[in-house]
Amino acid sequence: xxxxxxxxxxxxxxxxxxxxxxxxxxxxxxxxxxxxxxxxxxxxxxxxxxxxxxxxxxxxxxxxxxxxxxxxxxxxxxxxxxxxxxxxxxxxxxxxxxxxxxxxxxxxxxxxxxxxxxxxxxxxxxxxxxxxxxxxxxxxxxxxxxxxxxxxxxxxxxxxxxxxxxxxxxxxxxxxxxxxxxxxxxxxxxxxxxxxxxxxxxxxxxxxxxxxxxxxxxxxxxxxxxxxxxxxxxxxxxxxxxxxxxxxxxxxxxxxxxxxxxxxxxxxxxxxxxxxxxxxxxxxxxxxxxxxxxxxxxxxxxxxxxxxxxxxxxxxxxxxxxxxxxxxxxxxxxxxxxxxxxxxxxxxxxxxxxxxx
Amino acid sequence: xxxxxxxxxxxxxxxxxxxxxxxxxxxxxxxxxxxxxxxxxxxxxxxxxxxxxxxxxxxxxxxxxxxxxxxxxxxxxxxxxxxxxxxxxxxxxxxxxxxxxxxxxxxxxxxxxxxxxxxxxxxxxxxxxxxxxxxxxxxxxxxxxxxxxxxxxxxxxxxxxxxxxxxxxxxxxxxxxxxxxxxxxxxxxxxxxxxxxxxxxxxxxxxxxxxxxxxxxxxxxxxxxxxxxxxxxxxxxxxxxxxxxxxxxxxxxxxxxxxxxxxxxxxxxxxxxxxxxxxxxxxxxxxxxxxxxxxxxxxxxxxxxxxxxxxxxxxxxxxxxxxxxxxxxxxxxxxxxxxxxxxxxxxxxxxxxxxxxxxxxxxxxxxxxxxxxxxxxxxxxxxxxxxxxxxx
Numbered sequence: 104x105x106x107x108x109x110x111x112x113x114x115x116x117x118x119x120x121x122x123x124x125x126x127x128x129x130x131x132x133x134x135x136x137x138x139x140x141x142x143x144x145x146x147x148x149x150x151x152x153x154x155x156x157x158x159x160x161x162x163x164x165x166x167x168x169x170x171x172x173x174x175x176x177x178x179x180x181x182x183x184x185x186x187x188x189x190x191x192x193x194x195x196x197x198x199x200x201x202x203x204x205x206x207x208x209x210x211x212x213x214x215x216x217x218x219x220x221x222x223x224x225x226x227x228x229x230x231x232x233x234x235x236x237x238x239x240x241x242x243x244x245x246x247x248x249x250x251x252x253x254x255x256x257x258x259x260x261x262x263x264x265x266x267x268x269x270x271x272x273x274x275x276x277x278x279x280x281x282x283x284x285x286x287x288x289x290x291x292x293x294x295x296x297x298x299x300x301x302x303x304x305x306x307x308x309x310x311x312x313x314x315x316x317x318x319x320x321x322x323x324x325x326x327x328x329x330x331x332x333x334x335x336x337x338x339x340x341x342x343x344x345x346x347x348x349x350x351x352x353x354x355x356x357x358x359x360x361x362x363x364x365x366x367x368x369x370x371x372x373x374x375x376x377x378x379x380x381x382x383x384x385x386x387x388x389x390x391x392x393x394x395x396x397x398x399x400x401x402x403x404x405x406x407x408x409x410x411x412x413x414x415x416x417x418x419x420x421x422x423x424x425x426x427x428x429x430x431x432x433x434x435x436x437x438x439x440x441x442x443x444x445x446x447x448x449x450x451x452x453x454x455x456x457x458x459x460x
Numbered sequence: 461x462x463x464x465x466x467x468x469x470x471x472x473x474x475x476x477x478x479x480x481x482x483x484x485x486x487x488x489x490x491x492x493x494x495x496x497x498x499x500x501x502x503x504x505x506x507x508x509x510x511x512x513x514x515x516x517x518x519x520x521x522x523x524x525x526x527x528x529x530x531x532x533x534x535x536x537x538x539x540x541x542x543x544x545x546x547x548x549x550x551x552x553x554x555x556x557x558x559x560x561x562x563x564x565x566x567x568x569x570x571x572x573x574x575x576x577x578x579x580x581x582x583x584x585x586x587x588x589x590x591x592x593x594x595x596x597x598x599x600x601x602x603x604x605x606x607x608x609x610x611x612x613x614x615x616x617x618x619x620x621x622x623x624x625x626x627x628x629x630x631x632x633x634x635x636x637x638x639x640x641x642x643x644x645x646x647x648x649x650x651x652x653x654x655x656x657x658x659x660x661x662x663x664x665x666x667x668x669x670x671x672x673x674x675x676x677x678x679x680x681x682x683x684x685x686x687x688x689x690x691x692x693x694x695x696x697x698x699x700x701x702x703x704x705x706x707x708x709x710x711x712x713x714x715x716x717x718x719x720x721x722x723x724x725x726x727x728x729x730x731x732x733x734x735x736x737x738x739x740x741x742x743x744x745x746x747x748x749x750x751x752x753x754x755x756x757x758x759x760x761x762x763x764x765x766x767x768x769x770x771x772x773x774x775x776x777x778x779x780x781x782x783x784x785x786x787x788x789x790x791x792x793x794x795x796x797x798x799x800x801x802x803x804x805x806x807x808x809x810x811x812x813x814x815x816x817x818x819x820x821x822x823x824x825x826x827x828x829x830x831x832x833x834x835x836x837x838x839x840x841x842x843x844x845x846x847x848x849x850x851x852x
Contacts, residue, residue: 104473104537106760107768109466170464323846338851340835343842350846351778358757365468380750436746440732443742453800 106358108176116176120183122153127184129410132270135187136413140239141270142187150188151221159302160198164205164212165219170368171302175361178306182313185414187270189223189236195306196299197224197244203295204251208287214242214253226299227276233264235271245276245283251292252283259283268416301367301378304425308360308382311389311421314414315353318396321411322346326399342399349388349395356384376438379431386428389418470760472537479534480541486518487549498819499553500674505631508555512586522560522584529576530584536763544719548726555628559583559590561714563636566653570694570702578690579655591658593623593637593680600625601836603638604647604700608682610639610654616688617641619654619662622681625830629678630667634658638699651699655691656682672822715831716783718756724787724820725752728794731814735797745797748790755783774844777837784827784834791821 108116126149135143150156158174160166174195181190198218204211218224222241227234229247237243238256245252245259261274287295323346326337336342363381366374393415397404404411422428436443472480496511497504515521516530524539525531534542554560564583567576582588599606608621623629623637634657642650658665662685668677694702725748732745758779762772794817795802806815828834842848 104471104476104760104764105469106757106764107468111465115465168464172466172468173464319846323848327847327849334851335849337848340839340851343846343848343851344835344838346846346848347778347838347841350841351781354775354778355754355758355782358761359754361468361761362470362757365470368464369467380753383750384754432743432746435750436742439746439749440729440742443739444736 106361108172108361112173112176115173116180119153119155119177120180122149123180123184123186127186132185132187132410132413136269141235141272142239146188147223148221150190155190156194156221157198157219158194159202160215160219161202161205164202164215166198166202166215171305171364172361172368175305175309175364178309179313179360182310182315182417183317185314185317185417189225189239191303191306191310192225192234192236193218193223196303197226199302200226200244200251200295200299203298204287204291207291210253210284210286211251214244214286217241229276229279233273233275235266235273237261237274237276238263238272243276244286245279246292246296247279249290249292250288251286251295252279253286254280254283266416266420268413268420270413270417271420297375298367300425301374304382305360305363305367305378307421307425308356308378308385309364311385311418312353312356312360314418315349315356315388315392318392318411318414318418319346319349319353321404321414322349322396322399325404336399345395345399349392352384352388352391356381356388359384373438376435379434382426382431383428383435386418386422390422393418472541476535476537476541479538480545483520483542483545484549486520487545487551490514490518491549491551495550495816496552498673499555500628500670500672500676502631502675505555505628505676508552509586509589511552512554512556516585521556521586522564525564525580525584529580536767539714540717540719540759540763543717544722547717547719547723550723555631556583556586556589558592558627558632559588562592563590563655565714566636566693566702566705569705570653574690575693588634589628589632591626591629591632591635591678591680593626593629593635593656595625596622597624601833604651606638606640606651608637608639609643610641610652610687612641613686616686617652617654617692619656619682619685619687622679624668624679626678626680627830628676629658629680630665631676632658635680636693638703641699642697645697648700650697651703652696653693653699653702654687655693656685656687660685660687662686672819672826674823715780718752718759721752721755721783721786721790724790725749727814728790728797731794731797731817737797741793741796744789744793748786748793751782751786751789755779755786758782774840777832777840778845780831781828781834781837781841784824787827788821788824791817791824795821 131143135141154167155177157166158169158177162168178191201211201215201218205215214224223239224242224244225234225237225240226244227237229245238261240256242253243256243259245254259280260277262277264273264275266273326342327335329336360381363377366377396411397415400411403409496507499505499508512521519532522531523534523542526533560583564580567579583590594603596606596608608623610617610619619639621639626635629635634655636655638651639654640650641652662683664681666679667675668679670677728745728748766772798812798817801812802818804811804815843850
């Protein structure tokens, strides 16, 4: 039994952390927020040079051939700086999806090679899914039932959608373009998509835990310095307990997150259950940190002059972008408790026995 | 996938699994078919002491201790496995736990060879049962404000004062606690750690009934009780350090092992399957299972890091908050599943087979209070992990 990362994994994560904290501080996040692309020009190339865009791509196609256990720390570090780049969407959804299909589809293999070179690939599930960065992609991957198609964004009718997070330039595909090329079809697409979902949901979960850490850290720093009634407000028990609760949520999300990363990495049969668990705790941690950090800062963090809102909005968006909490909880309930009964169970004596309605 | 920078190993090894098999088999053959009367009643306590002796004979009462004291030198992993199997088998409550998990670590770290040889084997065999005498009427969360004192005399000390909230104090043979030996010193300074037989002259034990029906809870009064030097642990006036050394790292792990809650969660699932429940109830049952699972994962990670030499410090305070709140929530869900039957005493004619849930629920409300209230634990995390300023 050894539930910890290897020295190499830790070194890899630390290098990514140093790079990200140096390259993407609060000023850079603000620039991205104000930029029409929602990103910092040149940042994607720098990520590519660091090997962070093609982590999960197979080595045969120019990727690093790593697995989720190696990558989970990278996404956590990206969340720590609220990285405004399509790292999750490209590296944790499109690349694993294509890696899965590359052995049986030449088109997928070619696209994977392009993706591993840093060409942005964004995946969307037609017709419902609204995704960020679609208009900026080199190629769009469209999942339409059991078909996987690819098209250049300028040949697709993308309806832009504003997000409260201005780094997330969203769009919805209005119709499948005639120009879209078939990449793969059949049950293999469904299987590959299931794995890509695991990777994407887990990457977003890791991102939320990293963001949670930063938000709590901001609140600790602020409340340690802000004085009222002659004392640092961080010395008040109510403030302390709120921040401890937020810290604990992330502290206990991490083991679930890392275990799920191991399961996805090894293709454990229970990976879906483990990912669902990780997701539930990680998103709760992100939401809790946002709430308690805002409350402990007070009005100052309610302004956009203070940077906290940028982390909060990212977490609020990610909390619902890869499935809702209730969906993941239901997945766990099904697995642990069996199928949900079709009606509510019988009533207590006070309300009389169940009658037909 | 073999590529990448390394794999985690989330399985126990063959030797550990063989130990699990051995424990599981022994428990299957030895756990009483009918539950014993409650360990918190006088009659039940005696039955539980008999059970402790059987564990001891199988060298299972103190698995992680050295063999010379009755243990089998089990690793931390093996101890976790033992606990998992113990709770899975619904084995009797451990009435020796205050001695084993609180006093023994103190003896291992600060005791003399003589004390260990004299005290530990009898603790392991349940020949002597120990109670913790920590709180006083005026000193609960603020333990350092305790006023019970000990005055130096020929060959030892004379103890006077009062301890309260002693679990199983009415049934145990001996008590351990802190007494003020330097009247000039303030708060945590000038305290000494004593071990005292409960039948010593000058000791009076007064039972206090608890809301969950427990009969063993007690106040203990000391009136000039003589304690010899050999029953002091560590240096006189250095008792606070002795008492607190094991308060975080090991305590964070050993006070409540994950196995306890994983077994409770499984029983909750069984109760749900029997009784049914609506969408919200399903959500709560699944959450109990998830929280127990997460607590287990958190523990596995902590133990991995401890075994690789990293110190687990005061973050362990958060463990206590986590498991105590999980336990309360889990039991509350159980009571909701039982509905109007939840209030039935286990002796009531219509008492459901799972009446122990209501006693478990009532006891779970003590969880956020004992072993350091959750408010204090949160203060500790805030100040010593997050670095927030002290309020006082």
